Amino acid sequence: MFTVSTEKSGYHHGNLRETLVRTALTLLEESGVEALSLRAAARGAGVSAMAPYRHFADKAALLAAVADQGYADLRDRLAQADTQADPRQALVEQGVAYVRFACERPALFRLMLGAPVADLAPNSKKGGGGYDILSTRVAGLVAEDRRDTAIIAAWSLVHGLACLAVDGRLHGAHGGPQGEAAAPDALARQVTSLFVAGLPA
Amino acid sequence: MFTVSTEKSGYHHGNLRETLVRTALTLLEESGVEALSLRAAARGAGVSAMAPYRHFADKAALLAAVADQGYADLRDRLAQADTQADPRQALVEQGVAYVRFACERPALFRLMLGAPVADLAPNSKKGGGGYDILSTRVAGLVAEDRRDTAIIAAWSLVHGLACLAVDGRLHGAHGGPQGEAAAPDALARQVTSLFVAGLPA
DNA sequence: CGATGAAGTTTACTGCGTAAACATTTAGTC
């Protein structure tokens, strides 16, 4: 039997894999993607530059592991937001939660839902990250023949708003002189409300 | 007066800046972002590795120049799509054009509308890339008090769908056994139609 | 106790972005 020792014993770290993922996530969120390198993660974990290769095939594999953390988090948030009496209200709250997640953790959000980094993240596609929570909620709101379209539309709407907000494309040439855009939270609520209101029963 | 000689004369290239942008765009679209380096662009232009620095402050500046090409292209496509009698139809066509652009030139689309690369691209924000075309069309469809919301919603919707399609997140756990997702074109039409239909007059 | 294999280290190679110093050409002036 093997004990997954959490101690470090000088030479052997004991818990490198998890430490690397944690370090990488911190690096990502505090200094951006461009600061996230295998070597930097190794440094942060107090280990030699090549050590990560004992736990990850390559950089993409580490990124995938970090992304997976994010999928679980996002899923939790959506599930939390979905606890509303009114189904339409629940959908709106999911949208707000999605956008809020993106704005609070932009680099992680981009890693998770931007250009695919590897096929190694189990939850990277439609099935993960709480997609089912969103789609179930939408499915309960529209007739079966428009169900698929409505689900994709709902996801597209909040995903698009999240991307635009995260990438700073909602400020500039809008209303006011210097276009002080509304907080993404509020925007998410308005936009998803508009969408939900227009949804055919 | 100065003649912008298009000839190359051995040592002096004569037209390096434009050649670099063209080469970079080709590299980007044929081999992806990761293949697009200053050095690769220089190689493609048949010039030394440092030559690009005479025309671009850094890599970000070159990327910004490439992106600007894309903004003009996208703008043209939206303008073209907007030539429809029925204003709602015109909006739908704009959405389809937006998504089609993204799917046909995914790497360029990501460069243009993904994580901002520099503030050097004149059209990178809301004001460029045909944002005004979309927003004008939407503005004509809804009452003034919901105008701003509707504009952002419309952009979010098509932008989100474009991102999801480009990043391959519309396949997988959907309808069919292996989820043969509908063509993004068709999806775009369905989704934007649904949105337009639900828009309050 | 000694072998085995997992986990870490060192060394090395290539490509990248960038800075600095140098070389070549073109343009503009006497």
Next chain:
DNA sequence: GACTAAATGTTTACGCAGTAAACTTCATCG
């Protein structure tokens, strides 16, 4: 036409990145 300055390319060099290969340490099992 020769002289000079500015623009444009080139060479050299540095540090950092990802990764491959060979070596080292150590915990475990027979």
